[in-house]
Each structure stands twice: as structure tokens, then as C-alpha cells.
Amino acid sequence: MSVLDLAPVVPVVVLEDAVDAVPLARALVAGGLPAIEVTLRTPAALDAVRAIAAEVPEAVVGTGTVVTPEQVTASVAAGARFLVSPGWTDVLLDAMRASGVPFLPGVSTASEVVALLERGVREMKFFPAQAAGGTAYLKSLAGPLPQARFCPTGGIGPANAPDYLSLPNVGCVGGTWMLPSDALAARDWARIEELARAAAELRDAGETCR
Numbered sequence: 001m002s003v004l005d006l007a008p009v010v011p012v013v014v015l016e017d018a019v020d021a022v023p024l025a026r027a028l029v030a031g032g033l034p035a036i037e038v039t040l041r042t043p044a045a046l047d048a049v050r051a052i053a054a055e056v057p058e059a060v061v062g063t064g065t066v067v068t069p070e071q072v073t074a075s076v077a078a079g080a081r082f083l084v085s086p087g088w089t090d091v092l093l094d095a096m097r098a099s100g101v102p103f104l105p106g107v108s109t110a111s112e113v114v115a116l117l118e119r120g121v122r123e124m125k126f127f128p129a130q131a132a133g134g135t136a137y138l139k140s141l142a143g144p145l146p147q148a149r150f151c152p153t154g155g156i157g158p159a160n161a162p163d164y165l166s167l168p169n170v171g172c173v174g175g176t177w178m179l180p181s182d183a184l185a186a187r188d189w190a191r192i193e194e195l196a197r198a199a200a201e202l203r204d205a206g207e208t209c210r
Contacts, residue, residue, distance in 0.1 A: 003082045003102050004123055004149055004171025006035040006060055008203035009161065011196070012153065012174050013038045013048075020187065021048035025056040027189040028178070031196025037064040037084055037174065040071055046078045053079025062101075064174075069095035076101060084151075084174075086127050088112075093119065104151055108132040110141060113148050123149050125174070130155025135163050142169045161202050175199070 003010070011028055013036055015021055021044075025036055036059050038048050045063065052061040062082035063075040072095040075083060083096050088105035093116075096103035104125040107113050109132075116124060126138060129152035133140075138150060152164050153174030164173050178195035182188075 001060070001081070001102055002123065002171070003035055003060075003062070003104060004151055006172070007033050007200060008165055008172050009033055009178070009199040010035045010037050010151060010153075010172055010174045011178055011199075012064060012176050013179060014041050014176075015044050015048045016042055018044040018047035018051055020184070021051040022055045023187070023189050024179075024184075024192065025052045025059045025061065027193040028196045029056060029058045031178070031193040032200030033178070033196045034058060035060045035062070035082070035172075037062050037082075038080075039064040040075070041065055046074055049075065049078040049080050053081075066096070066103075067092065072096055072099050075099075084125055086125070088116070093121070107150075110145070113141060113145055117145065117148060122147055123171070124151070126150040126152040128154030129164070129173075130160075135160075135167060138164070138167050138169060142167065145169075158199065158202065161199075165202060 038045050040063055049061055052059050060081050063080045064084040066083045066085045076099050083103040086106040106125040106127045149169055149171050151172050156173045156175045157177045161173050164170050178199045183191045
């Protein structure tokens with residue numbers, strides 16, 4: 001399984017209450033976004049992953065903000081089917097590789113990309129995407145390093161996502177715009193499903209830009 005090919009957008013989810021995990025995941029899947037990254041930024045994160053893994057089989061749930069080997073182990077035990085980190089070290093990379101699930105280590109420089117390619121890793125998170133150079137930087141990497149593929153995350157929304165998705169070395173983008181805080185607070189799953197559906201259609205917009 002390549003996380004980059006599941007959908008054009010991977011929702012980056014921050015949940016304060018695991019009770020919301022299942023209805024949120026169902027809304028995202030119904031909208032056409034089956035890959036869901038639950039960030040390990042709150043105490044509810046692993047319980048949310050467990051609930052989604054158990055009750056929403058159509059979802060491909062993973063964890064984000066993975067920065068330690070212990071989080072790798074806990075994520076997989078909770079049912080995570082992929083791992084995403086904002087950056088990487090040799091220790092973290094070894095743990096993610098040993099986990100047996102797909103992973104996207106974070107990079108923001110050409111040297112980091114080359115170092116991962118040397119280790120046989122070709123799929124990566126480009127973070128923080130906009131701050132690190134955006135589409136212009138990724139275009140520059142495509143020439144000398146065409147074997148690397150990315151999921152850019154950070155500063156991406158519906159206005160610029162098609163520009164990223166039009167690049168040959170971008171498989172998908174990560175974002176939060178389909179999860180507005182007011183909709184989450186109101187548990188307005190219908191609105192989130194609608195926003196997810198619009199995000200899922202951005203692949204076509206990206207193809208048009210090519």
C-alpha cells in the first residue's frame with residue numbers, strides 16, 4: 001500500500017475527544033478521503049485510532065507527529081496502518097521501518113531527501129511545505145531526484161493544493177481545511193463530509209494544471 005495513492009488529500013486530524021473519532025472518520029470516508037492521519041498531539045489520539053480501526057474498516061487510519069520509537073510501537077498497537085513524522089533521525093527511521101507499516105518521514109531539504117534515498121526510502125512528507133519553499137522547491141527537486149515522491153503538508157489549502165497536485169513528484173497533500181474548528185466543535189459531520197468531497201475532487205484540478 002502506498003499512502004500517497006489513496007486519495008489526493010490526507011486529512012490531518014487533531015482530536016481532543018476520542019468520542020468524535022468514528023463519526024468524523026465516517027464523514028471523511030463518505031466524502032472520498034479514506035486515508036486519515038490522526039496526530040499524536042493530544043491524549044485522545046491513540047484511543048481515536050483504536051476506535052477508527054475497529055469501527056470504520058473503510059478508513060485507512062494512521063498517526064502523525066510521530067517523533068519517537070515508543071510512539072511508533074504504540075501507534076501500530078492501536079491499529080495505525082501508516083506513520084507520518086515531521087522529520088527523522090536514524091533511530092526513528094529504524095523504528096518506523098521495523099514497524100511493518102508504510103511510513104512517511106518528514107524532509108525539508110535536498111540533503112535529507114538524498115539521505116533517505118540512500119536508505120531505500122522513496123516516499124516522504126515535505127514539511128513545512130509552504131515555509132520550506134512550496135511548489136517551486138519541489139519542482140527544483142524533481143529534476144535531480146525524480147525517484148522521490150512527496151506528501152507536502154503545512155500551509156496548504158484548497159486554493160494552492162491543485163498547484164502541488166500538478167507536480168509529478170507529488171502523490172497527495174496533507175491539510176486541515178476540511179476540518180474547520182467550528183464544524184468540529186458543533187459535530188457538524190455533514191459539513192465535514194461536504195468539505196471532504198470537495199477536497200477529493202482536487203485531484204482533477206491538479207491534473208488540469210499539468
